[in-house]
Amino acid sequence: MDARITARASAAAGAGRRARALLAGGGIAALTLLALLVTLIDATGTGHGLRMPLGRPRRPLVIDMRLVDGALDPSLVLMAPGAVRFSIRNDGSSPRRFIIAGSGMRAETDELAPGAIATLDVTLATPGHYTLEAASPSDEALSAGTLEIQRP
Numbered sequence: 001m002d003a004r005i006t007a008r009a010s011a012a013a014g015a016g017r018r019a020r021a022l023l024a025g026g027g028i029a030a031l032t033l034l035a036l037l038v039t040l041i042d043a044t045g046t047g048h049g050l051r052m053p054l055g056r057p058r059r060p061l062v063i064d065m066r067l068v069d070g071a072l073d074p075s076l077v078l079m080a081p082g083a084v085r086f087s088i089r090n091d092g093s094s095p096r097r098f099i100i101a102g103s104g105m106r107a108e109t110d111e112l113a114p115g116a117i118a119t120l121d122v123t124l125a126t127p128g129h130y131t132l133e134a135a136s137p138s139d140e141a142l143s144a145g146t147l148e149i150q151r152p
Helices: 002-044
Strands: 061-068 071-073 076-079 082-090 097-102 105-108 117-124 128-135 141-149
Touching (some): 071 141, 105 117
Parallel strands (some): 076 141
Antiparallel strands (some): 061 071, 097 105, 097 128, 128 141
C-alpha cells in the first residue's frame, strides 16, 4: 500500500510541476504580448492606446436634392439614423438656400445662384421628423419637404 500511495503522490507532484511550468510559460507569453502592445502604442505616438480600425468606415448616404420653383425633389425622404450628404442643385429661377432643421439641429447651405451646386453634410442620429426647405435670400420659404429618421 505504501508503494501505491507514493506513486500517486509522485504523479500529483509531477502534475503540479507541469502546471507551474505551463503557468510560467504562460506568464512569459503574457509579458511578451504586453511588451509588444507597449511597443505598438509607443509607435503610434499617442501614448493613449492602440489605434486599430474596427472595420471599414461607413460612408454617408448621398441624397441628390433639386431645388425647383415651388418644390423640392424629392420632397419626402425616409432613412435610418446616420451620416447623410445632400448634393444640392438649384434648378430654380432665383437664388435660394437649402435648409434642414429638426430635433434641435439646423444646417443650411450658402445662397445658391440658379444652376449652382453645393453639398451639405449632416449626421442625423435622433429619430423623428426634420424639415427640408428651400428659402430665398430674405428667408422666405419657397418650398418645403420632410425627412423622417426611423430606427431600422
